[in-house]
Amino acid sequence: MASNDHDERGFFGEQPMLPVKRDTVREKPHYLGHRDRLRERFSAAGDALADYELLELLLFRLIPRSDTKPVAKALLARFGTLAEILGAPVNLLQEVKGIGPAVALDLKIIAASAKRMARGEISGREVLSSWNQVLDYCRAAMAFEAREQFRILFLDKKNVLIADEVQQTGTVDHTPVYPREVIKRALELSATALILVHNHPSGDPTPSRADIDMTKTIVDVAKPLGISVHDHIIIGKKGYASMKGLLLI
Template sequence: MTGHRARLRERFLSGGPDGLPDYELLELLLCLAIPRRDVKPLAKELITRYGSYAGVLSADVDSLRAAPGLGDTAVAAIKTVQASALRLVKAGASEKPVMSNWSRVQEYLQGAMAHIPREQFRILFLDRKNTLLADVVMSDGTIDEAAVYPREVVRRALELDASALILVHNHPSGDPTPSRADIAMTKNIVETCDRIGIRVHDHIIVGRTGQASLKDLGLM
C-alpha cells in the first residue's frame, strides 16, 4: 500500500492532475486524511455515489458524513479542497469589474452552485463601477425551491450601498432552463429595484453542465 501511494503521489507531482483520473485524484486526497487504509475502493465508491470528482467536493457535509468509510477528518479534507478552489476562482473573478470579467464569474458560479442538491439563491451586489461588493446567499431552500423576496433584496442592496446586482440560482435537476416562476420572480425583483434606482444586470440559472441567462434569452 505504501508503494502504491508513493507511486500515485509521484505521478501527480511529475505529471500534474490531468494525468490522474477522477478516482485517483480523490484517492490521493483521501490518502492524506486516512493514512493507514487502502482508500482506492472508497474513492471509486464516492465517485459513483456523487457522479464525479466535482460532485464529491460539492456534497453537503451531512451527506459526506453519512457516506460509509468517511470520518470527520476526511470530510474536512474534502470540503477544504472545495473551499480553496472556490476562493482561488473568486479572487480572480473579483480582480476586475464583473461585466468585463464575466468568464471568471461564470466559472466561480459553476463551481459554487452546479452540484448543490437543493436550490440556492444568491446575489452578486455591485458598486457604481460594477466591481463586486458582496456575494450573498439569500436563500438556501429545498430540492426545487429557494424563496427570495424583493423587499429583502432591496434591503440588503441599500445596506451595502449597491448600485447594481446580478441574481443567481441553481437548478438541482441539472437543466438551467428558466421556469415560469423564475421569470415572474425576476420581473418582480427588477420592478422593485427600478423604483429606487438599482439596476438588475441579469439573472443567471446554473445547471450541472451550463448556465442560462434570462437577459440573453430576452426574458427580462
C-alpha cells in the same frame, strides 16, 4: 475522553507502542509504490489527471495508512464526479465505506477552500470582464447544494463586487424571493448593479415561469432607482442558464 479507535484516517496517536522485535522484517504496504507513482504523474501532468486519480491524491493525505483506491472508487460510484463528492453533505459522505466523520469533514474543508479560491478570482475585479470566473465561482458555490439558494452579487458603478450574499434558502424546488428586500439591501450597500443567482437542485437550469416573472419584477423595481440587473444566472449540476443570454431580461 473519546477514543480514537474508530478514526478512519488511521491515526492512532494515543495507542501504546508495542515493543518491536529486532528480527522482525516489515514489508512495505503494497499501496506505497502506487502512491509514489501517482505523485510523480501529478508532478509531470498536473491537473491533466483524471478525477479518480486526483481524488486518490487527496485521500493519500486524509487516510495515510490505508489503501485508498477502493475508497476513491466507492465515492465516485456513489456521487459520480470529484465536484459532486466535494459538494455532497457530510452525512451522505459517511455512508460510503471508509469515510467516517474525520475524513468527511476534511473533504468539506477542501471544498470550502476551493470555493474561497474561486471567489478570490472575482473579488476586487470588474466582474463583467471576468464572466467565466463569475460562472466558475457560482458553480463551485451552488451547483451541488441540496436546497435552492438565492444569491445576489452586489456591484458598484465600476461593476466591481461589493458583496456576495445568500439572501434566501428554500426547499428542493423553491426559494421565496422578495424583490423589496433585494432592493433594500442594494440601497444599503450603495450598489448600482446586481447579478442574481440561484440553483436548481434537480440539475436542470432551465428557468421556470416563476423565475422569469420574479426577475422581471426585480428589474422593474430596480430601474427607477438607478440599479441595473445585469443577469439572472441559474446553476444546475451539469450547466447553467443565463436569462440575459436567453433574452428573458
